[in-house]
Structures are given as C-alpha cells and as structure tokens.
Amino acid sequence: xxxxxxxxxxxxxxxxxxxxxxxxxxxxxxxxxxxxxxxxxxxxxxxxxxxxxxxxxxxxxxxxxxxxxxxxxxxxxxxxxxxxxxxxxxxxxxxxxxxxxxxxxxxxxxxxxxxxxxxxxxxxxxxxxxxxxxxxxxxxxxxxxxxxxxxxxxxxxxxxxxxxxxxxxxxxxxxxxxxxxxxxxxxxxxxxxxxxxxxxxxxxxxxxxxxxxxxxxxxxxxxxxxxxxxxxxxxxxxxxxxxxxxxxxxxxxxxxxxxxxxxxxxxxxxxxxxxxxxxxxxxxxxxxxxxxxxxxxxxxxxxxxxxxxxxxxxxxxxxxxxxxxxxxxxxxxxxxxxxxxxxxxxxxxxxxxxxxxxxxxxxxxxxxxxxxxxxxxxxxxxxxxxxxxxxxxxxxxxxxxxxxxxxxxxxxxxxxxxxxxxxxxxxxxxxxxxxxxxxxxxxxxxxxxxxxxxxxxxxxxxxxxxxxxxxxxxxxxxxxxxxxxxxxxxxxxxxxxxxxxxxxxxxxxxxxxxxxxxxxxxxxxxxxxxxxxxxxxxxxxxxxxxxxxxxxx
Numbered sequence: 001x002x003x004x005x006x007x008x009x010x011x012x013x014x015x016x017x018x019x020x021x022x023x024x025x026x027x028x029x030x031x032x033x034x035x036x037x038x039x040x041x042x043x044x045x046x047x048x049x050x051x052x053x054x055x056x057x058x059x060x061x062x063x064x065x066x067x068x069x070x071x072x073x074x075x076x077x078x079x080x081x082x083x084x085x086x087x088x089x090x091x092x093x094x095x096x097x098x099x100x101x102x103x104x105x106x107x108x109x110x111x112x113x114x115x116x117x118x119x120x121x122x123x124x125x126x127x128x129x130x131x132x133x134x135x136x137x138x139x140x141x142x143x144x145x146x147x148x149x150x151x152x153x154x155x156x157x158x159x160x161x162x163x164x165x166x167x168x169x170x171x172x173x174x175x176x177x178x179x180x181x182x183x184x185x186x187x188x189x190x191x192x193x194x195x196x197x198x199x200x201x202x203x204x205x206x207x208x209x210x211x212x213x214x215x216x217x218x219x220x221x222x223x224x225x226x227x228x229x230x231x232x233x234x235x236x237x238x239x240x241x242x243x244x245x246x247x248x249x250x251x252x253x254x255x256x257x258x259x260x261x262x263x264x265x266x267x268x269x270x271x272x273x274x275x276x277x278x279x280x281x282x283x284x285x286x287x288x289x290x291x292x293x294x295x296x297x298x299x300x301x302x303x304x305x306x307x308x309x310x311x312x313x314x315x316x317x318x319x320x321x322x323x324x325x326x327x328x329x330x331x332x333x334x335x336x337x338x339x340x341x342x343x344x345x346x347x348x349x350x351x352x353x354x355x356x357x358x359x360x361x362x363x364x365x366x367x368x369x370x371x372x373x374x375x376x377x378x379x380x381x382x383x384x385x386x387x388x389x390x391x392x393x394x395x396x397x398x399x400x401x402x403x404x405x406x407x408x409x410x411x412x413x414x415x416x417x418x419x420x421x422x423x424x425x426x427x428x429x430x431x432x433x434x435x436x437x438x439x440x441x442x443x444x445x446x447x448x449x450x451x452x453x454x455x456x457x458x459x460x461x462x463x464x465x466x467x468x469x470x471x472x473x474x475x476x477x478x479x480x481x482x483x484x485x486x487x488x489x490x491x492x493x494x495x496x497x498x499x500x501x502x503x504x505x506x507x508x509x510x511x512x513x514x515x516x517x518x519x520x521x522x523x524x525x526x527x528x529x530x531x532x533x534x535x536x537x538x539x540x541x542x543x544x545x546x547x548x549x550x551x552x553x
Contacts, residue, residue, distance in 0.1 A: 021169065024062020024092070025055065027235040027374065030242070031209065031224050032192070033217030036169055038132070040215070041160030041189060043139075044173045046196030050207060051228050052173040053083070054090070055196070056135045058232040059171065061092045063133045064101040071131040073107040073122065075138040080104040083137070092232045103129055111142060115155040118142075123162045132168050134159075139174040156189040178212055191215045197223065204366060206403070209235055220245060225370040236370040243415040246422065270478055273387065273426045275307070276314035279498035283473060283482045288454060292478065293417045293427045295393070298458030302469060303490050304430035305329065307458070308389040309338055310496055311428050313346050315387035316356040322387040323379055324357065327364040327395040334359065341495035358383050367399035369412060377419060385425060393429040410451075417451050453477035458488075463512050470512060471498060485509045 020035035029035045036042060036059070044052045060070045074080055083104065087093045098104070110121040126134050136159075142152075156172065163170050176183040178195035187193055193213040199206050207226040211219030225236030272287035281287045288294050296304050308324070315322040326334065338347040350357035358379060362372065380388065390396070393413075400412045420427050429452070455474040460467065471488050473481045487509060488498040501509070 021063065022066075023059045024065075025058055025233050025235060027224075027237050028209075028233070030237055031220045031235055032194075032211050033214055033219040037191065037216060038169055039164040039167045040191035041156065041164070041170045042172070042192040042194065043156075043187065043190040044171060044194045044196065045176050045178045045183065045187075047177065047198050048175060050196035050198035051226060051233055052175075052196055053078075053086075053137050054228060055194070055233050056137060056171050056173050057083075057087055058090070058092050060102065060133060060135050061094060061097065064097045065094065068101070068132045069130050070102045070133045070135070071126055071129050072102065072104045072135045072137065074104070075107045075111075075136065075142045078138070080106055089230065090232045091230055103131075107136065107142065115142070115148075115151040116158075119155050119158040119162075122159050123166075126163055126168055127166060133171070134163060134168055135171045135173075137173045139172045140176060150185075153185050153189060156186055160189055160191075178210075187213070192217075196226065202402075204402075225368050225374075227368070227371060234371070236368060236374045238370055239373040239419070240411050240415040243418050243422075247418065250422065273311075273320075274314055274318070275311050276317065277310060277496060277498050279486065279500050280471070280488075280496075283471075283484075283486060283498065284476065285480050285482070288426060288428070289476075289478045290426050291421055291424045292453040293420065293429065293451065294454035294456060295429045295431050295452045296456045296458060297431045297433050299433055299460060302458035302460050303488070303496055304432070304458060305334075305391050306337065306341075306490060306496055307456075308391050308428055308430055309334070309343055309347070312357060312387065312389045313343055313350060316346070316350040320356065320386040321383045322350075322357050322389070323360060323376075323383060323385045324389045324391070325360045325362075325376060326391045327362055328392070330361050331359050340492055342493040343495055358385070364395045364398075366402075367395070369396060369399040369403050372396065372399065373416060373419075380420075380423060380425060385423075388420065388425050388427040390427065390429045393431050413451050461512050461515075463508060463515060468508065468512065470509070485513060 019038050020029075021038050022029055022035050023032070044056055046052055057072065060072055064070045072080075072083075074083055078086075084098070088095075105125070107118065107122070110118040122134070122136070125131075139152075139156075148154075160170055172190075174183075174186075178193065178197075190213065192211070192215065195210045195212045197206075197208040197210070207228065208223040209226040210223050211217075211221075220237055220241045222238050222241055224238050227234045227236070270289040270291070272281075272284075273290055274281045274287035296307055298304050305326075312322045312324050324334075329337065335344065335347060335351075338344045347357070349355055351359065360376065360379060379385070396416075397409050397413070400409050417427070452475075454476045457472050457474050459470045459472075461470055462468075469488050469490065470485050472485050473483065484501060486498050486501070487504040488496055490496055
C-alpha cells in the first residue's frame with residue numbers, strides 16, 4: 001500500500017513538472033540555464049534598437065516550427081503589417097507559418113476599455129487560438145492607456161498567471177533600463193527577465209544580453225555577447241563562466257556523490273605530439289606533451305607562422321584532425337606560403353574534404369572575443385580536432401581588451417586553455433614580442449608565464465656581421481627538455497630546419513649566448529652555459545624563479 005501511494009505521488013509530481021522549451025536562439029538556452037519554462041512569464045527589457053522584437057519573434061517562429069501555436073500581439077511599437085515587412089529580412093521568418101501556427105494581431109483594439117479588460121481579451125484570444133506561446137511586443141507603449149498607477153503591474157500579473165494555468169508561455173517586450181527602479185514593480189511579476197544592453201564605445205556598437213532573473217533555473221551570470229544579422233539573434237556566452245559551468249557539470253557527472261578519490265596511481269605518461277622536425281622533436285624529448293598549450297614567441301619574421309604550419313601538417317600526417325586559426329594571412333596567403341616550401345602539396349591534400357585540416361580566418365578588425373571563442377569551440381567539437389594552431393594569440397588579447405578591459409585578459413586566456421584541456425587538444429599559439437634581438441624579453445600577459453605549459457622562443461640575432469635564427473625552450477612543464485640554444489634555418493624547399501649542435505659553425509652559439517648575457521639590462525634569456533632570467537612586467541605577478549642551465553654548443 002505504501003509503495004502504491006509513493007508511486008501515485010511520484011506520478012503526480014512528474015505530471016505537474018513543466019518542461020523547458022528550447023528558444024531556438026543559438027546559445028540562449030545555455031545562458032538561461034536550459035530554456036524557457038513552459039507556462040512562465042518572461043520580460044525582455046532594453047533600450048530602443050537592442051533587439052527585443054527580433055529576439056521575441058525568433059523564439060516565436062522556432063516554437064511554431066516545432067509544431068506549437070503562437071500568438072503575436074503588437075501594441076504601439078509598430079503595426080502588424082510593418083512588423084511582417086521587417087521580419088521578412090530574417091532567415092528564421094517563414095511565410096507559410098503565418099495565419100496557421102503564427103497569428104499576428106494588434107492589441108490596440110482591446111485597450112479602449114482599460115488594461116483590466118484587455119487582459120481578459122488576451123487570455124480569451126489565447127484560449128481560442130490554443131496558443132502555447134503568447135508574445136506581446138511593445139508593452140511600454142500601453143502603460144499610459146490606464147490612469148490607475150498599478151494597472152500595468154496588475155495586467156502582467158493577470159495574463160501571466162492565467163496563461164500559465166493554460167500551460168502557455170508569455171513573452172513581453174518593453175523599453176526600459178533593466179536596473180531602473182521604475183521598472184522594478186513590473187519586474188516582480190516575471191519568472192524570467194532578459195536584459196538587453198546597447199551601447200557605443202569608440203565608435204563601435206556593442207550589444208549584450210544577460211539573464212537578470214530566472215526562477216527555477218541556474219543561468220550563466222554576467223553579460224554575454226549578442227549579434228544581430230540576417231540569421232537573427234546570435235548569443236555568444238561569456239567564455240569564463242561557460243568554462244566554469246562546463247567544468248562543474250563534468251565533475252558532477254564523473255563523481256555525483258563527491259566521494260571519488262581523484263588520485264590516479266596508474267596514470268599513463270603523457271603522449272607526444274611531434275613537429276616532424278627531428279632536431280626540434282629531440283630538443284623537446286620527443287615532441288610536445290599531449291593536451292598542453294605551447295606559446296611560440298618571437299619578433300616578426302622569425303618563422304612563427306611557418307613553424308605553426310609544420311606542426312599542423314605533422315598532426316594531419318599522424319592521423320589527427322587539426323584546426324588552424326589565423327588572422328593576418330588568408331587561406332590563399334597561407335597556401336602560397338606553404339607552396340614556397342615543400343609543404344604546399346601536403347597542405348592542399350589536407351584541406352580537401354576529410355583531409356584533416358580546417359582553416360579559420362578572421363580579419364583582425366573589431367573582433368568579439370566571446371563570439372570568436374564560441375565559433376572556435378564549435379569548430380573544434382564538430383571536427384573532433386586534436387591539435388589547434390592560433391596565429392597569433394595577440395589578436396585575441398587585443399579583442400578582449402577592446403571589448404572589456406585589460407584586467408579580463410588573464411581570466412579569458414585561462415578559460416580558453418581550460419576549454420582546450422577539457423577536450424584533450426594540444427594547442428600551439430604564436431605571440432609576437434616586438435623587435436627583440438636577444439636582450440630584453442618582457443611578456444605582456446600571463447599567458448606565457450602562467451597559463452601555458454610550454455614556451456618556445458625564436459630569435460633573430462646578428463653575430464659577427466651575420467644573421468642567425470636561433471630557437472630555445474624556455475619552459476616545458478611536464479617534461480625534461482634540452483636547454484641549449486639551437487640554430488635553425490628557413491630555406492626552400494625544406495622550410496624550417498633545426499640544426500643539431502655540431503651542424504652549427506663552431507663557437508657561434510656560445511658566442512651568441514655570451515653576447516646576450518653581456519647585453520642584459522632588465523631581462524636576459526640565454527642558454528648554453530649562460531645565466532637565464534625570464535622577467536615579466538612589474539604589473540604582473542611576482543617574477544618567476546630564475547632558471548640556470550648548463551650545456552655546450
């Protein structure tokens with residue numbers, strides 16, 4: 001008897017639980033904590049031009065395509081004929097749904113008798129049309145239609161409550177600042193408040209979205225990117241909070257009771273990812289350790305991009321899927337660079353369908369850091385990539401600063417690396433350091449000094465009236481590595497060729513090391529019997545411990 005009662009109770013609870021409906025807006029469900037709770041009252045609030053109507057109607061058409069009945073009511077924002085004209089510009093608009101699953105009507109005909117009467121008319125209309133989603137666009141325009149100061153709040157409460165009993169979701173759009181106290185009384189009636197922000201900084205428009213309030217859900221906090229295009233609204237969740245939430249979910253799934261011992265005494269040694277450049281792979285004790293991040297630093301023209309291409313194509317040859325994200329050189333220019341050496345044929349084959357290599361290119365102008373991260377992570381997941389090359393990470397750092405502040409850069413980069421580690425991706429980032437000739441190495445962010453596990457330094461050095469390129473491993477966190485300087489060349493058709501110590505002219509590498517040591521001012525990097533100090537700018541965390549290395553050329 002007890003079991004039967006328990007079963008009946010469980011059934012009642014299960015039947016009474018309302019589902020979460022997808023919004024149909026890319027990434028909005030993630031920001032809202034799962035979607036729209038069916039039967040809830042949602043208010044979309046923001047200034048003119050921020051995308052309120054576009055967002056609400058995009059959700060409406062997504063619901064209609066899923067087979068639900070939708071009722072869209074316009075107030076004093078714009079007539080239904082003009083709204084239809086504007087909606088036709090978006091890809092989500094479907095003329096075949098109008099009049100059947102999507103009904104558009106003007107609310108003005110119901111306002112003559114006041115808001116109390118209008119709420120009854122809206123509820124009756126929704127019931128007649130069997131609508132499971134009701135959109136009221138332009139609520140701010142109808143506040144003044146009733147002299148009673150609390151009428152607007154009562155209107156929202158009445159339609160929200162009554163439509164909820166019919167298991168219909170209500171979306172209201174209104175013009176206001178989401179944190180304006182004037183808006184607070186109406187806000188108390190809502191189950192969900194979506195705040196849209198629209199501002200101009202340095203002649204650039206920026207739109208943002210946030211889940212201000214979400215009853216019964218755990219939304220992603222803070223502001224997130226929002227873009228309006230012919231596709232409609234695209235939301236780009238803030239990378240840091242997205243990564244934190246994903247990490248929490250993985251931990252919960254792996255150890256739901258919180259009792260598992262994280263120690264793994266049988267952990268296998270890290271596998272290696274090679275450059276297919278024998279001397280360089282030997283310098284790295286077999287290659288870069290898998291699922292780590294490496295930064296290749298150096299001044300312009302030292303070969304960073306070319307080294308990235310070597311690493312990407314080596315991954316393809318090893319049967320790995322690879323993504324190459326570049327900013328300064330287009331697909332055509334990268335292929336031309338590969339053609340200048342013996343990499344062109346391999347690259348063309350890798351770029352064929354199922355060839356293993358995916359090129360992403362963005363002009364380094366007005367980038368949105370969160371939108372970029374979203375596209376990158378989506379591409380990595382879609383391709384199943386195991387290697388990533390970013391040329392150059394400095395462009396992403398600048399995008400973060402332009403969209404926020406310099407204070408965000410370390411957190412953003414840490415989140416990006418954490419997202420890559422969670423996917424077991426081995427990443428190689430290039431970073432231009434400025435016109436250095438071995439004297440003063442100052443890193444502008446914590447990427448090389450704190451976040452990345454490995455750092456390679458490419459230098460262009462003039463010694464005894466000759467030009468040399470040298471490479472050294474400044475840091476390799478999980479592996480032993482050779483600390484000596486190595487000369488490398490860039491020649492056709494080989495490309496990059498790292499020389500063994502005995503292949504360099506006698507005394508050259510030792511002389512370069514002495515030259516760098518003698519010219520040190522605030523920071524020096526040298527190897528082969530020299531004193532190495534790797535110093536960051538004073539605004540960063542305290543300087544890293546000095547590294548001493550011994551060796552011979």
